[in-house]
Amino acid sequence: MPIRNRRAAALPAKLSRSWLLINAAKEEDFAPGLASEADSVIFDLEASVPDDLKVSARESVMNALNGGMTAWVRISPTSSEHWEDDVAALSQADGLRGVMLAETERPDQVTYTAMRLRAGTPVIALVESALGVENAAQIASAPGTFRLAFGTNDFRKDVGVSADPMALAYARSRLVVASRVGGLPGAIDGPTEVNADESTIAKACQVTADMGMTGKLSLNRAQVELVNRGLSPSEDEVAWALELIAAHESGAAIGDGSYLPRLARAQKIASLADSYGLWNA
Numbered sequence: 001m002p003i004r005n006r007r008a009a010a011l012p013a014k015l016s017r018s019w020l021l022i023n024a025a026k027e028e029d030f031a032p033g034l035a036s037e038a039d040s041v042i043f044d045l046e047a048s049v050p051d052d053l054k055v056s057a058r059e060s061v062m063n064a065l066n067g068g069m070t071a072w073v074r075i076s077p078t079s080s081e082h083w084e085d086d087v088a089a090l091s092q093a094d095g096l097r098g099v100m101l102a103e104t105e106r107p108d109q110v111t112y113t114a115m116r117l118r119a120g121t122p123v124i125a126l127v128e129s130a131l132g133v134e135n136a137a138q139i140a141s142a143p144g145t146f147r148l149a150f151g152t153n154d155f156r157k158d159v160g161v162s163a164d165p166m167a168l169a170y171a172r173s174r175l176v177v178a179s180r181v182g183g184l185p186g187a188i189d190g191p192t193e194v195n196a197d198e199s200t201i202a203k204a205c206q207v208t209a210d211m212g213m214t215g216k217l218s219l220n221r222a223q224v225e226l227v228n229r230g231l232s233p234s235e236d237e238v239a240w241a242l243e244l245i246a247a248h249e250s251g252a253a254i255g256d257g258s259y260l261p262r263l264a265r266a267q268k269i270a271s272l273a274d275s276y277g278l279w280n281a
């Protein structure tokens with residue numbers, strides 16, 4: 001049985017940068033996905049699985065999660081006939097790390113889902129519509145909500161906007177502000193194209209980071225290390241943080257009105273660098 005890579009297995013999901021979606025109908029992709037450098041892995045029972053394969057895909061996921069694997073699972077929306085079967089099965093899954101609820105538009109959808117799973121199972125609310133974006137603060141504050149995620153492709157279809165960062169800036173900002181209001185970790189951005197090149201992924205991650213989002217979905221395991229790099233503190237940021245912390249600890253730092261906020265930022269960068277294993281990168 002493959003073992004989840006140790007760094008990713010030990011990383012709290014609130015800090016996960018890369019969220020790798022794996023088609024639940026392709027059982028052969030489970031082990032390679034879990035052996036990747038993805039911070040978190042999601043078996044996808046929703047968009048990538050046609051209706052006639054839902055049952056067999058769900059069985060594959062249950063066999064994996066009760067056979068030693070651990071992963072998140074994207075489940076069908078509460079409006080779908082498959083939602084009931086998804087939550088009923090996953091309530092018995094030993095290796096379930098949490099669920100991602102597709103097409104979340106109201107806070108009660110998250111809470112109802114959480115109530116049907118084992119107590120304490122985290123729910124990521126995947127917001128994919130105009131209504132979901134407008135209700136983001138209430139969704140973020142709902143009992144059971146762990147993080148917000150942005151379903152960019154379905155949102156674009158719903159609203160009729162392009163993929164240009166400016167066209168999606170309002171929605172991304174709503175999720176970021178809502179996450180703060182709800183006391184949640186940073187929001188998770190949508191994926192880049194499955195065949196995107198390194199430059200495109202780097203630019204996309206820069207948009208994600210600039211908007212204040214701290215995670216990103218991925219459809220290709222070859223992309224996850226690029227996402228991890230793009231959403232981690234840079235070498236310059238880590239060097240700056242270490243220098244400021246060292247000066248502070250030696251008593252050599254000279255403080256002004258911005259000193260304490262800068263020190264807090266340096267300490268946060270150092271903590272993230274430690275969590276992400278950047279010291280020896």
